[in-house]
Amino acid sequence: xxxVEQHPSTLSVxxxxxxxxxxxxxxxxxxxxxxxxQELGKRPQLIIDIRSNVGEKKDQRIAVxxxxxxxxxxxxxxxxxxxxxxxxxxxxxxxxxxxLTFGSGTQxxxxx
Amino acid sequence: xxxxxxxxRYKIIEKRQSVAFWCNPISGHATLxxxxxxxxxxxxxxxxxxxxxxxxDSQLPKDRFSAERLKGVDSTLKxxxxxxxxxxxxxxxxxxxxxxxTGELFFGEGSRLTVL
Numbered sequence: 001x002x003x004v005e006q007h008p009s010t011l012s013v014x015x016x017x018x019x020x021x022x023x024x025x026x027x028x029x030x031x032x033x034x035x036x037x038q039e040l041g042k043r044p045q046l047i048i049d050i051r052s053n054v055g056e057k058k059d060q061r062i063a064v065x066x067x068x069x070x071x072x073x074x075x076x077x078x079x080x081x082x083x084x085x086x087x088x089x090x091x092x093x094x095x096x097x098x099x100l101t102f103g104s105g106t107q108x109x110x111x112x
Numbered sequence: 113x114x115x116x117x118x119x120x121r122y123k124i125i126e127k128r129q130s131v132a133f134w135c136n137p138i139s140g141h142a143t144l145x146x147x148x149x150x151x152x153x154x155x156x157x158x159x160x161x162x163x164x165x166x167x168x169d170s171q172l173p174k175d176r177f178s179a180e181r182l183k184g185v186d187s188t189l190k191x192x193x194x195x196x197x198x199x200x201x202x203x204x205x206x207x208x209x210x211x212x213x214t215g216e217l218f219f220g221e222g223s224r225l226t227v228l
Contacts, residue, residue, distance in 0.1 A: 001170075006154075034216070043116075043203070043219040044155065089154050099168055100217065102154030 002027040002094040006103030013080050014111050021106045023090035024072040032093035033066060033073045034100070039086045047088075048075070080110045114138065116220035118204050124226045130192035133223045137185070137206030143167075144181055145217065146189050147203040155203055161187065194227045201225070 003026040013019045025033075034049035050057045050064045050073065057064050061080075066073040077084055090103040117136040125131050137144050142163050147155035158177065159169040163184040172179065176195070181187040191198055201222040 004154075036217075043221050044217075045219070046216045049216070091154075099157055099160060102156070104154050105152070 002030060002092055002099075002101040004090060004092050004101050004103040006090050006106060008106060009104065010107045010109070012109045012111060015080060015082060017080055019077045019080055019084070019108055019110075021075045021088055021090070021108070022072060023074070023092075023103050024070075025092040025101075026071070027092065027094040028068075028071065030092040030094040032098070033064070034091050034093075035062075035064060035075050036089045036091065036102075037086045038089065038105075044089060077108075080108075082110050082112055084108060085110045116204055116206055116218050118202075118220035118223050120223055121221060122224050122226075124228065125194055127196055127227050128193040130190065131194060131225060132191075133189045133202050133204075133225075135187045135189070135204030135220060137187070137204070138208070138218055141206035141208045141218070142184070143207045144187050145205045145207075146179055146187070147205060147219075149201045149203055149222070151200070158189070158202075191225075194225075196227050199225055199227045 006023045031052040036044035037047045038044040048062050048064050050066050061078050063076045087105045087107050089105050091100045093100050119134050144161045146158045149155045158172045159179045160167040161181040164181045179189045201224045203222045204220045205217040207217050
């Protein structure tokens with residue numbers, strides 16, 4: 001089955017700096033890669049996703065890049081703000097039923 | 113649009129007892145998932161339903177966990193008997209029309225289980 005590894009597990013940045021979170025996946029058939037944000041005690045919510053026919057996608061301050069050859073994808077957050085502090089999960093979709101396999105999460109802390 | 117509803121939000125039980133969680137997905141969402149999220153880890157898929165049929169339950173510990181989705185709407189997840197390692201948040205999610213390959217997953221608030 002699919003295996004998703006996520007790094008780093010914790011990340012602290014100064015407000016206004018950029019943050020980058022990286023994930024690798026094992027199943028070359030995976031074709032959908034979403035990123036979820038989970039604030040403390042709340043439900044995970046989709047913030048951005050990318051499909052395998054696209055190399056990069058941007059939405060305001062967040063962007064995701066995908067390298068299918070290397071089987072890795074990354075989340076980029078620019079001009080970080082305190083409200084960006086949360087746990088971020090990457091995921092990859094594979095299998096006949098398109099099951100999502102999640103990474104282990106990155107705790108992002110934006111220091112004021 | 114109402115979100116995914118789950119209950120109870122919190123449950124504390126002794127090991128070997130049983131517990132049941134309930135989920136009501138977003139209206140019209142054909143696919144329903146149960147995920148287990150252990151503290152400090154990412155959600156792990158337990159079971160996926162498409163309408164009232166099971167699509168994937170390969171990671172469901174079937175000796176103690178069971179789930180059903182009657183009439184293709186609400187779903188219940190049961191654990192019997194519970195073990196200490198079952199302490200986790202149980203997240204229900206739904207999507208439309210056919211699963212994460214085509215649509216976003218909408219998660220409920222989760223049911224936090226503590227097994228003593």
